[in-house]
Amino acid sequence: MTTSETAPTERSDDPPLPPGPTSYPGVGNTIGFLRDPFAFYDGLREYGDVVSYSVAGEDFCTLLHPEHVERVLVTEESKFGKSEFIREAGEKFIGNGLFASEGEFWRRQRTMMQPAFYRERIGTYAEPMVAFAAETADSWDDGEAIRLQQVMKRLTLRILATALFDHDVRGADSSIHDAARGIARAINEKSDAGSVDSLLPDWVPTATNRRYRRAITRFDEAVERLIDERRDEPPGDDFLSILLHATDDRGEGMSDEALRDELATFLFAGHETTALALTYCLYLLSNHPRVRRKLNDELDSVLDGDAPTMADLRALDYTDKIVTEALRRYPPAYVVFRETKQDVILGGYTIPEGTSLTLPQFVIQNDDRWFDDPETFDPDRWTPEMKADLPDYAYFPFGGGPRHCIGMRFANAEIRLVLATIAQRVEFDTTTDELDLRMGTTLEPTNPIEMTVKTR
Ligand code: HEM
Known part of the structure; x- marks a missing residue:
């Protein structure tokens, strides 16, 4: 079976398409996703904060940075x-x-x-x-x-x-x-x-x-x-x-x-x-x-x-x-879904019109870049200082x-x-x-x- 790495691809002067896990002809990433959606999402992190893949014939892009979440939902x-x-x-x-x-x-x-x-x-x-x-x-x-x-x-x-x-x-x-x-x-x-x-x-x-x-x-x-x-x-x-x-x-x-x-x-x-x-x-x-x-x-x-x-x-x-x-x-x-109405540039990548975006709270809110020791349940972490330092949309x-x-x-x-x-x-x-x-x-x-x- 041949495979194609969805590595950044140049399109004229536009920034490249986002990287992502290996996609298989015909099925894209459907099998890996269905086998274990949690492991699949976890694996996306290694490709950065803007990651593309395809499930059930649908082009997806997952955004893992609070700044991107804010741009999509708000600004x-x-x-x-x-x-x-x-x-x-x-x-x-x-x-x-x-x-x-x-x-x-x-x-x-x-x-x-x-x-x-x-x-x-x-x-x-x-x-x-x-x-x-x-x-x-x-x-x-x-x-x-x-x-x-x-x-x-x-x-x-x-x-x-x-x-x-x-x-x-x-x-x-x-x-x-x-x-x-x-x-x-x-x-x-x-x-x-x-x-x-x-x-x-x-x-x-x-x-x-x-x-x-x-x-x-x-x-x-x-x-x-x-x-x-x-x-x-x-x-x-x-x-x-x-x-x-x-x-x-x-x-x-x-x-x-x-x-x-x-x-x-x-x-x-x-x-x-x-x-x-x-x-x-x-x-x-x-x-x-x-x-x-x-x-x-x-x-x-x-x-x-x-x-x-x-x-x-x-x-x-x-x-x-x-x-x-x-x-x-x-x-x-655990995830907010959106779709791009036009080509959009985010995090240095071009996300084509019609791409399904996922903004996964369950990944971003448990990311150690924004929360110390994220897997620990610690209500005391929510001090006024911590809240002031927390990037907007690291918690949504x-x-x-x-x-x-x-x-x-x-x-x-x-x-x-x-x-x-x-x-x-x-x-x-x-x-x-x-x-x-x-x-x-x-x-x-x-x-x-x-x-x-x-x-x-
Ligand atoms: C812990 C409880 C809840 C959570 C975590 C939650 C979470 C969310 C999230 C994340 C969205 C945004 C979805 C998007 O942007 O695509 C949303 C929208 C919405 N929620 Fe909730 N929700 C909760 C409780 C409720 C309750 C109690 C109601 C009604 C009584 C409600 C009614 C709605 C409606 C109608 C929308 C769509 C709003 C719009 O698009 O204008 N939710 N909710």
Whole structure:
């Protein structure tokens, strides 16, 4: 078999194309990527900070320097669009929702939805965040074994559904809840980076694709019923109500189709990510007794047994550092994807128009050029001096620029309030010594993390 090294290639006066690993005729780097995506990403570092390769017939370029991340997401963002292959992968479910849409439509939708994420509005969700977390922790017996990620997913979906639809999903009609869980499972199964299914189009009749399509149909039916019920109701405080009554600068509201796509997008983007952040925080705490003791001291002295509120978050400085550090070590959204809309010169290389860019948080945030001893979980590293010295975009768990996570404030409040509420009540022992992770739509544990509850 002949091979071709994608070494820098001269093209007239332009800077060369980026270097990259050996690419095989017909398959490019697909086999190496599928075999072990983590080892593949790790191997990219030896080619520098701008690295090209090809997977499943798609030309990719990975950027590993914070300066490049800033240029793509912020300072030169108009040269980059959402990646076409990600849009296609999510098209059936998230449609033209905020995550995937572009241009004027995206701007209009983002402006209409922004009020749902104002600080005051997030404050109204704090109470259910804390109440549901307390209920979950109080339901555990001392010595009980739980599967952490599964429990956190149920909790964050319940919180999100309350914020989105003012609908406690344990209530009488749980169809939207079941549909959302079904779709989350189907999407994860379909998007495992180590599986061939992740590279096949939706129409290929595999068992995974059939499950995915069925889950979408169930979700669409549940959302349609919900929108029908709510169209004629007076405005409420939840996100759906805000969207149902929002108008753009020409006084026009959202179509049912746009509403459906936004609800799918928010359910998709907003519950597994926060569930994973909480899973990693609680897992890391169970393995780091010194950090856990410091957290207990802070919770006892700041809260003195009371439930945490939004107003307490400012004083919960160590809790904040734990969350910040967990999101650094294990970022649930582990790669930001973009596509070049024109030829772009970055780091001394030409990246041709139409190239898919990956900006991997999980590599950059664990790079020893920006973080000392990056594999160590050390919340104390986040001193004011360290933050002042850290290059912008060496840490970007919520992305950056105009397309940064619209749910960031919601997620930041939720993770801290839920963590404080659970940690006030229980500690955990774990038998899982090392995390085995997989790259799906999110960075998630391959196997369930078993925890044993110890009431405090
Ligand atoms: C720990 C939790 C979360 C993490 C790590 C996270 C991460 C991210 C990242 C990295 C992006 C940027 C993607 C890109 O630029 O291509 C993003 C966008 C987005 N996130 Fe989040 N997210 C979280 C929670 C949430 C929540 C709670 C919601 C909703 C309630 C949400 C809704 C969205 C939406 C709608 C977008 C697309 C925004 C746009 O393009 O205008 N996220 N998120």
